[in-house]
Amino acid sequence: MASKNTSFRWPRLSLFGMWIIILALLCGFGLVAGILVLINGLSITGLSDRVPWGVWITIDISAIGLGAGAFLLSAAVYLLGLKRYEPVARLAVFVGLLCYTSALLTLLLDIGRPDRFWHGWVYWNTHSVMWEIIMCITLYSAVLTIEFATIVADHPFFARWPWVGKLAHQAHKLMPVLAVVGACLSLLHQSSLGATYGIIKARPVWYKPTMPIMFIAQAIATSPLLVVALTIIVSRLRGRDLIKKELLWNVATFSGYALLVYAYIRFWDYLAMDYSYLPVRAESMRLLTEGTLAYSFWTCEVLLGILVPLVILFYHKLRHQKAALIVAGFLMAFALIVNRWNTNMVGLLVPTAYVSSVMPQASISYTPTWVEWATAGGILGYWLIAFTLGMRFLPIFPLTEISDKLEEAEPAKVEAVASSIPAIGQAGR
Amino acid sequence: MSELKISRRDFLKYAGLTGGGILVAKLFASGRVSPLDAVDAVASDAASAAQSKHRWAMVIDQGKCIGCNYCTYACKAVNDIPGEAQWNTVSVEGQTTKGPTYLPRQCMHCENAPCVEVCPVKATFHRADGLIAMDYGKCIGCRYCEIACPYGARVFDWQDPTKLQNSYVPKWGVPEIPRRPRGIVEKCTFCAHRIDRGLAGGQMPGVDREATPACVNACPVGARLFGDLNDPQSLVSQALAKRRSFRLREDLGTNPRVYYLSA
Numbered sequence: 152m153a154s155k156n157t158s159f160r161w162p163r164l165s166l167f168g169m170w171i172i173i174l175a176l177l178c179g180f181g182l183v184a185g186i187l188v189l190i191n192g193l194s195i196t197g198l199s200d201r202v203p204w205g206v207w208i209t210i211d212i213s214a215i216g217l218g219a220g221a222f223l224l225s226a227a228v229y230l231l232g233l234k235r236y237e238p239v240a241r242l243a244v245f246v247g248l249l250c251y252t253s254a255l256l257t258l259l260l261d262i263g264r265p266d267r268f269w270h271g272w273v274y275w276n277t278h279s280v281m282w283e284i285i286m287c288i289t290l291y292s293a294v295l296t297i298e299f300a301t302i303v304a305d306h307p308f309f310a311r312w313p314w315v316g317k318l319a320h321q322a323h324k325l326m327p328v329l330a331v332v333g334a335c336l337s338l339l340h341q342s343s344l345g346a347t348y349g350i351i352k353a354r355p356v357w358y359k360p361t362m363p364i365m366f367i368a369q370a371i372a373t374s375p376l377l378v379v380a381l382t383i384i385v386s387r388l389r390g391r392d393l394i395k396k397e398l399l400w401n402v403a404t405f406s407g408y409a410l411l412v413y414a415y416i417r418f419w420d421y422l423a424m425d426y427s428y429l430p431v432r433a434e435s436m437r438l439l440t441e442g443t444l445a446y447s448f449w450t451c452e453v454l455l456g457i458l459v460p461l462v463i464l465f466y467h468k469l470r471h472q473k474a475a476l477i478v479a480g481f482l483m484a485f486a487l488i489v490n491r492w493n494t495n496m497v498g499l500l501v502p503t504a505y506v507s508s509v510m511p512q513a514s515i516s517y518t519p520t521w522v523e524w525a526t527a528g529g530i531l532g533y534w535l536i537a538f539t540l541g542m543r544f545l546p547i548f549p550l551t552e553i554s555d556k557l558e559e560a561e562p563a564k565v566e567a568v569a570s571s572i573p574a575i576g577q578a579g580r
Numbered sequence: 581m582s583e584l585k586i587s588r589r590d591f592l593k594y595a596g597l598t599g600g601g602i603l604v605a606k607l608f609a610s611g612r613v614s615p616l617d618a619v620d621a622v623a624s625d626a627a628s629a630a631q632s633k634h635r636w637a638m639v640i641d642q643g644k645c646i647g648c649n650y651c652t653y654a655c656k657a658v659n660d661i662p663g664e665a666q667w668n669t670v671s672v673e674g675q676t677t678k679g680p681t682y683l684p685r686q687c688m689h690c691e692n693a694p695c696v697e698v699c700p701v702k703a704t705f706h707r708a709d710g711l712i713a714m715d716y717g718k719c720i721g722c723r724y725c726e727i728a729c730p731y732g733a734r735v736f737d738w739q740d741p742t743k744l745q746n747s748y749v750p751k752w753g754v755p756e757i758p759r760r761p762r763g764i765v766e767k768c769t770f771c772a773h774r775i776d777r778g779l780a781g782g783q784m785p786g787v788d789r790e791a792t793p794a795c796v797n798a799c800p801v802g803a804r805l806f807g808d809l810n811d812p813q814s815l816v817s818q819a820l821a822k823r824r825s826f827r828l829r830e831d832l833g834t835n836p837r838v839y840y841l842s843a
Contacts, residue, residue, distance in 0.1 A: 192762045193721075194738040203723035203736060263721020263736065263763025270720050274701040281724050282700035352832050353694065353730030503730055505685065505828045506673070 174536040181529010184522040188260050195522050202499045202517040206527055207261040209495060212344045213488040214254040215288065220374030221247025221295060222337035229330035238394045239402060241302050241547050243378045248295045249537050251288060253530050260526055280346050287340035294333045297322060305546040342367040354498040356435035361420045368416055369490060372409035373483040375402050380480025383473045385542050393548040403476055407464030414457045430510050435501045444496060447489050456486020634709055635809040636770060639816045640684055642843040644803035647682040654798030657753035662744035665735045667768040668795055681843040687712060687733040687768035688828065688836030695725035711770050719764040726765060730829050734767045753794060786815055
């Protein structure tokens with residue numbers, strides 16, 4: 152027996168293999184929880200009639216917010232003609248597709264009747280913000296899929312079927328159209344996610360016109376910087392700069408100004424809400440600033456999500472540090488998720504007043520159950536595993552085929568590629 | 581010219597096309613035209629012309645209500661609501677010199693209903709006679725209506741109702757409508773099945789017991805009245821003419837059909 156034990160060897164795993172296994176476990180665990188939800192229904196969640204939306208809606212609306220970079224950078228490249236940013240846009244499209252599919256997967260769990268997911272496409276209530284979101288994210292996911300397909304078609308694997316390349320070439324001509332359609336759809340639904348809350352008159356802490364603006368402003372500030380942070384990490388792992396760092400700095404600067412706009416709107420929005428007593432709204436504000444949400448508001452949202460990234464993005468010495476950009480990108484993404492959670496909870500955890508002058512005393516609480524966290528972990532696992540494999544196997548960054556591209560590409564593109572070559576030389580750091 | 585380039589003219593062209601698309605969508609919206617609902621819309625318009633002569637309303641006298649919850653029990657039995665869920669709720673609202681006052685609550689059947697506006701699939705809608713109804717076959721269970729309802733009147737079927745016990749049957753009544761499936765939202769219907777059946781049989785809801793909502797019949801102190809506001813002789817019209825009344829959250833502009841007489 153003993154000899155058998157000593158002769159047994161664990162297969163040696165690369166770091167990459169271990170990473171994939173961990174993520175696969177996360178996905179598998181989430182899948183089991185997801186199947187349990189489908190079998191048992193939503194009664195195994197912590198949700199209730201008083202708090203009907205919780206962890207999952209947070210994932211839905213934050214994943215879509217974090218995917219906003221796709222439409223922004225596509226618009227920059229194909230509408231404003233900032234061709235230099237095409238590699239960033241390609242990554243942003245990939246990130247966007249992963250975010251939107253994550254949101255769609257979560258939505259499937261969140262609705263009580265997943266078998267009726269298609270009802271929104273067939274039974275139209277054009278008055279409903281939710282209907283508009285369903286239509287927009289479906290159509291926009293289709294746009295992202297087409298944009299993504301043209302990227303995948305660059306893979307040498309498809310060289311054996313010439314028609315794939317031809318089709319992709321034709322589709323590529325459509326890019327400006329897709330960029331316009333995508334931008335329109337995104338501007339609609341990114342803000343509508345905020346309007347979902349903003350139109351609810353029964354919850355005075357939500358009911359305000361700034362809601363859609365704050366949602367889209369935060370998404371516009373956060374998502375491009377997340378793409379930058381991811382680019383830097385992947386570049387580090389690949390051992391070379393995948394995208395010219397001046398481009399990344401420019402995107403970071405853009406994110407900085409967008410964050411400033413968001414912070415400004417947010418500041419006045421919240422200051423204005425604190426100035427007069429309105430039943431229920433005041434209680435909600437107290438919950439956010441002094442109650443159970445105070446830590447996630449002041450520390451996660453304000454300090455880590457706004458102040459620290461502002462310092463990093465506006466202090467030029469920090470802005471040009473890759474590590475600092477990674478920190479800023481992830482802090483802002485984290486803050487966006489926390490913001491969506493706080494926004495949802497601040498309205499739901501305070502009871503609505505049935506008689507306008509009487510503040511109800513009922514206490515409402517929401518504790519997510521393990522299935523909600525497990526499915527959330529599964530979604531994160533799906534995102535990371537797809538991102539990892541995509542970075543490994545998909546031609547997201549076209550620099551690997553520079554030599555082929557140089558011959559067939561048009562002058563403008565040759566220029567762009569040529570100008571990016573020094574960046575490879577400097578890859579050392 | 582590079583294939584990636586887009587001229588200003590092209591940009592305007594595409595933007596115009598997209599804008600045009602939105603306009604078309606807007607036209608669809610204003611005309612209430614949608615692929616499958618076009619037929620429904622025509623049908624319900626025809627029905628509304630025939631039926632809109634009634635304006636159903638409920639009056640709840642807080643001065644009489646003793647908080648016994650009989651209304652809730654009768655509702656659970658007649659509408660076959662098993663488990664913990666309830667369409668009607670009675671809560672303690674305040675205190676007077678005579679004792680506590682109670683606030684019975686249910687779907688207010690608002691004229692401007694937030695739930696109808698937010699539902700993405702028209703699963704909740706105004707019937708021809710103005711009552712808010714649910715199409716259980718359309719509801720996807722997104723629960724946005726629960727979020728939007730100012731009165732907390734909506735109930736989601738977290739568990740499968742068909743697997744739960746209804747301990748209120750037969751003591752408080754017998755089920756008159758089928759149970760709903762899991763994963764959808766339900767709420768008070770003003771016992772619309774009784775109203776429809778009663779009117780068809782020549783009965784008057786609010787006067788004839790068989791045509792009157794179960795909660796109204798069950799009230800041991802006569803705190804609930806039901807009837808047609810368009811009829812000045814109806815019990816509700818008479819009560820509202822004599823006493824001072826209020827409705828919940830009138831500041832929201834929902835225009836509810838449930839009136840309260842102050843304690």
